[in-house]
Amino acid sequence: MCEQCNNDVPNFSRRSLFGLGLAATAAAAAFPTLPAWSKTTSPAPNAISPDEALKRLQEGNARYAANTSRNKDFSAGRAARASAQYPFASIVSCADSRLAPELAFDQGLGDLFVVRVAGNFTNEDGLASLEYGSVVLGVPLILVLGHSNCGAVNATIKAVKEGTTLPGHLPSLINAIRPAVVAAEARKPADLLAEATAENVRLNVKYLQTAKPLLADLVAAGKLKVAGAVYDIATGKVTAV
Numbered sequence: 001m002c003e004q005c006n007n008d009v010p011n012f013s014r015r016s017l018f019g020l021g022l023a024a025t026a027a028a029a030a031f032p033t034l035p036a037w038s039k040t041t042s043p044a045p046n047a048i049s050p051d052e053a054l055k056r057l058q059e060g061n062a063r064y065a066a067n068t069s070r071n072k073d074f075s076a077g078r079a080a081r082a083s084a085q086y087p088f089a090s091i092v093s094c095a096d097s098r099l100a101p102e103l104a105f106d107q108g109l110g111d112l113f114v115v116r117v118a119g120n121f122t123n124e125d126g127l128a129s130l131e132y133g134s135v136v137l138g139v140p141l142i143l144v145l146g147h148s149n150c151g152a153v154n155a156t157i158k159a160v161k162e163g164t165t166l167p168g169h170l171p172s173l174i175n176a177i178r179p180a181v182v183a184a185e186a187r188k189p190a191d192l193l194a195e196a197t198a199e200n201v202r203l204n205v206k207y208l209q210t211a212k213p214l215l216a217d218l219v220a221a222g223k224l225k226v227a228g229a230v231y232d233i234a235t236g237k238v239t240a241v
Contacts, residue, residue, distance in 0.1 A: 046086040046138055050225030053088045053141035060106035065236040069106040087113040089141040090133040094120040098233050099147050113139055119152035120145060121176040122204050131214045134224055142208055146201040147231040153197050156181045179203060198241040201228040
């Protein structure tokens with residue numbers, strides 16, 4: 001999974017690094033009781049490279065798909081987690097009940113910082129949560145995780161094709177996913193649902209990689225990677241997109 005993730009790190013200036021430091025310091029100061037890479041002098045447990053974080057997810061998913069998961073005692077470390085958290089990856093996940101990131105990646109409580117919404121897209125609230133994870137908690141990796149047979153994406157496809165309007169606040173989900181469906185439909189794929197699901201992941205990865213003022217600077221500085229993948233509900237396997 002995620003073999004195709006972009007490893008390129010754009011050039012960055014001294015000024016951009018200085019601005020990033022100020023922003024991180026300000027964010028950390030707002031949450032003085034929480035650990036942050038910008039305020040500590042000793043390495044935190046999650047002070048690993050983005051590539052190492054991605055490798056941990058890959059290995060964990062391989063164990064889960066093979067039914068050899070190691071994390072089964074969820075009481076372990078409970079007392080330690082009461083005072084601090086050190087997640088090594090943030091996951092932008094769909095709210096679908098058939099997908100549980102901690103299980104899918106064979107990770108314990110406190111290892112993943114998960115933002116969930118039907119359709120696994122990122123709005124302003126989700127972006128703020130991810131900024132919190134990266135700047136305040138020191139998370140080095142964000143993974144946007146779609147999944148097979150996504151109901152939110154399928155509903156958007158029907159809305160685009162048939163012009164239907166859903167009740168309540170559901171149109172907000174449709175509007176968020178619509179660009180991915182339109183882009184996928186233009187390619188005339190054999191499986192529009194699968195292609196739209198992957199495109200939705202790719203668009204959200206691009207959005208997060210360039211999200212100012214915090215995440216884009218972290219990406220440029222090599223402190224953060226944003227990757228995308230799709231979880232197959234039937235097999236439990238995660239594949240890069």
